[in-house]
Amino acid sequence: MAANNRISEVVIRRLPLYYRHLESLEKSGVTRISSAELGEQIGLTASQIRQDINFFGAFGQQGYGYNVRELKTHLAGILGLDRGYHMIVVGVGNIGRAILNYQSFYDRGFRIQALFDANPALHGTRLRGIPVAPADTLEAYLSKHAVDIGVICTPREFAQQTADILVAGGVRAIWNFAPVQISVPPQIPINHVHLTDSLLVLSYKLAHSEQAALPSEEDF
Amino acid sequence: MAANNRISEVVIRRLPLYYRHLESLEKSGVTRISSAELGEQIGLTASQIRQDINFFGAFGQQGYGYNVRELKTHLAGILGLDRGYHMIVVGVGNIGRAILNYQSFYDRGFRIQALFDANPALHGTRLRGIPVAPADTLEAYLSKHAVDIGVICTPREFAQQTADILVAGGVRAIWNFAPVQISVPPQIPINHVHLTDSLLVLSYKLAHSEQAALPSEEDF
Numbered sequence: 219m220a221a222n223n224r225i226s227e228v229v230i231r232r233l234p235l236y237y238r239h240l241e242s243l244e245k246s247g248v249t250r251i252s253s254a255e256l257g258e259q260i261g262l263t264a265s266q267i268r269q270d271i272n273f274f275g276a277f278g279q280q281g282y283g284y285n286v287r288e289l290k291t292h293l294a295g296i297l298g299l300d301r302g303y304h305m306i307v308v309g310v311g312n313i314g315r316a317i318l319n320y321q322s323f324y325d326r327g328f329r330i331q332a333l334f335d336a337n338p339a340l341h342g343t344r345l346r347g348i349p350v351a352p353a354d355t356l357e358a359y360l361s362k363h364a365v366d367i368g369v370i371c372t373p374r375e376f377a378q379q380t381a382d383i384l385v386a387g388g389v390r391a392i393w394n395f396a397p398v399q400i401s402v403p404p405q406i407p408i409n410h411v412h413l414t415d416s417l418l419v420l421s422y423k424l425a426h427s428e429q430a431a432l433p434s435e436e437d438f
Numbered sequence: 439m440a441a442n443n444r445i446s447e448v449v450i451r452r453l454p455l456y457y458r459h460l461e462s463l464e465k466s467g468v469t470r471i472s473s474a475e476l477g478e479q480i481g482l483t484a485s486q487i488r489q490d491i492n493f494f495g496a497f498g499q500q501g502y503g504y505n506v507r508e509l510k511t512h513l514a515g516i517l518g519l520d521r522g523y524h525m526i527v528v529g530v531g532n533i534g535r536a537i538l539n540y541q542s543f544y545d546r547g548f549r550i551q552a553l554f555d556a557n558p559a560l561h562g563t564r565l566r567g568i569p570v571a572p573a574d575t576l577e578a579y580l581s582k583h584a585v586d587i588g589v590i591c592t593p594r595e596f597a598q599q600t601a602d603i604l605v606a607g608g609v610r611a612i613w614n615f616a617p618v619q620i621s622v623p624p625q626i627p628i629n630h631v632h633l634t635d636s637l638l639v640l641s642y643k644l645a646h647s648e649q650a651a652l653p654s655e656e657d658f
Contacts, residue, residue, distance in 0.1 A: 228448060230642055234635035297638050298645025312536035319532060322617060322634050328641075366644065391644045393637065397542060407643035409636050414542050415454035416629050417613065418517050421548075422450055423627035424586065424611045425518025 229270050233297055235260055236270070240290035252283035302327040304364060306389075308334045308380050309371035310350055313395045317369060318346050328367070332359055336376070356380075360387025367391045374398040449490050453517055455480055456490070460510035472503035522547040524584060526609075528554045528600050529591035530570055533615045537589060538566050548587070552579055556596070576600075580607025587611045594618040 239260050243251060253264040253271075271289070274296050294300055305323075307314050310333050317323070318330060333345060336353040343350050351359065353376075360383070368384035370377050370392060377396030384392060385402055392408040394400055402408050459480050463471060473484040473491075491509070494516050514520055525543075527534050530553050537543070538550060553565060556573040563570050571579065573596075580603070588604035590597050590612060597616035604612060605622055612628040614620055622628050 231639055234638035298641040312532045316532035316536060323637060391640055393640055407640060407647050409640040411636055416631055417543060417548060418454035419451055420611055420613055420627060420629040421518040427627050
C-alpha cells in the first residue's frame, strides 16, 4: 500500500486506461458501471479496480457501482486534465510530426504552441499552422513564454543538450522520444517513450505464445 | 507470485528495461553487477530485481552478483531476441516512417521486409530501400510470405480491417499504433502503443509534482 501522497507508478500508469475507458463509456451513453464490469472490460479484477480508485478518494457504493461521468471527471482532475498545458516540440522529424497530428492531445488541453528544428529548410514553414523556428531560438522563446511540457524529438545526440536548455528555461516537465537516456533534476517529471521496449514485450509474448497464450493487454 | 508459465505483465514489462541496461553496462565494460547496484541504477529495489530474475531461472550468487553478459544473453533468449523476426509495416505516414528509422530494431533482429500504403503517390517509391506497395496487395503478399509481426500505422478507420487481413494472412503478432482499440483472436499477441497514456502519466506527475516529487521513471 502506498501512502496517499505517494501512489505507486503501477497505479498511476493504469489511470489513463481507466480514463480513456470511462470516456468511451460515457460516449456510448453508459451512466453507471460496477467495478466487476469495469474490470472485465479492461482486463483487471474488480478488487484491483476498487483498490486503485480508493487511492484517490471514496467513490462508488457497494451494490451501486460508479457514476461514469463523475468518476471520469474525478480522474480528469487527478490526471491534471482540468488545467491546460503549454507544450512545445523540439525536432519535427517523423516522431515530432506524428505527435503534432494527435488531435486527442489537443482535445485534452495539451496545446502545442511552438516548434523548433535545426533544419534551415523548415524555418519559416508551418506545420498544422504552427511556425517552425530555428533550434537556436529555443532559449529566447523560453525567456518569454512559460512552457509546461517540452517534447524532445531530436536525434539522440542532441537530446541531452535540448533537455538542459528546456530545464534552464523553466520548462516544468519533459517528454522524451529520443532513444537515449537523458538526465534532468529530480523535481522535473520526465517520461521516456521507448518504442523498443514495447517491441521487446511483443517479442516476449510471441516467443511464449505457443506455450501459454498471454492475454492481449494494453501496453502504454 | 505468478506461476512460472504465467509471468505477470508487470514483470514482463520490466524485462526490456533490464535488457537495455545490461546491454549498456556491457558496452561500458562492466562484467559483474550486484542486484543492489542494478536496482539503484534503474530505480528498483534489490529484492525486486532478484525476484524478477528468479522468475526466469536461478541467476547470480549471494555476494557475487550477476555476470552481466550471461544475464543479458539469458534475457535475450527469454525476450525471443535470438531468432529474428519478419516484420511488415502497413501505413507509412509519420509514425510508420519513424519506426522504419529505428536502427535498434534492426540490430535486435526485427527486419522490416515490406511496406504498404493506400496513397498511390507512394507506390513504387522506396523508404530506406524498401519498396512501398499498394495497401490492396497486402493479402497477396501474406499468401506468399510468413510474417511474424504486422505493424499497423494506418489512420484509425482502417486499423481493424488491416488487423483482420493480417490475422487471416497468418501474421503471428500485431503492433498497433492506430489510436483505436482493435480486436484480434486471443492467441495473437498484440501491443497497443497509446502515446496519449504516456502523456497523461506525465500530466499526472506534473499536476502532483509540487506536492510530492515523483522519481523520474522509465515509461515503456
